[in-house]
Amino acid sequence: MDLLESYRSLLKKHGKQGWWPLLETGYHPNNYAIPRTDAERFVICIGAILTQNTAWKNVEKALANLQKIKALNAKAVLLLDDATLKNAIKPAGYFNQKAKKLREFAKFYLGLEDKIPSRSEFLSIWGIGRETADSILLYAYKQPIFVVDAYTRRLFSLDADYDEIRLLFEAALPRDYRIYQEFHALIVEEGKRSRAKTK
DNA sequence: AGCCAGGCTACCG
C-alpha cells in the first residue's frame, strides 16, 4: 500500500483542507502559520477534547458558547462554576465528562512554561488519549506525529494497535507536519463523504 | 426514527 500515493490522490480529489479550523478564521488552506498565538493554541487543544466521538458541527456550538462567556482560555475555564461550564459545552455531548476533561487540561496548560510537552505528558492527563494527544501535538504544536482515527482504520482496512498504525504512516511519509496535517484531514473528509453516500 | 459523530475511562474475563 503506497500511502504517499493515497495522500496525493485524496489531495487531488478534495483539495487542501486547511486544518485546524478556528472560530474566527474557519479553515485556512495554505496557511501553516496557525497557531500564531497562545490563545489559538489553547482553542485547538480544547477543540480536540470536545470533538471526541462527536461531530465537529456540535463542537463549534460549544466553542461559540465558551467564546460568548469569554472562557476560551485556561484561567477562565477554571474560574467557571460547574453548571455554567457544562451548559456551555452541552451541544458537544458527554458534558459531564468533558467538563472534567477541560478542567484537567486547563490545569495542566497553566502549569506549562514555554516548552512543548511530550506525548507521554499529554497522555498522563485524565481525558487525553492517544488520538487527542496526537491531534494536539500535530495541530497545536506542529509536531510531526500522525493522527490515527476511526476513519483511518476503516479507509485502509487496518486492524492493528493504534501506535502500530501511526508508525506505519510516519514511516511511509516525509517527516513533515504539514503533510501529516493535510493527510489526516483528507482521510476524515473522505470518510465523511463515503459514509454520506452509502446511506 | 434510528444510527452515529474527528474517543476515553473503567472494568470485565
Add this chain to the structure above:
DNA sequence: CGGTAGCATGGC
C-alpha cells in the same frame, strides 16, 4: 492483555 458498556447531544 483484548474487548466493551457508558457517556449525551444534534444531524442526517
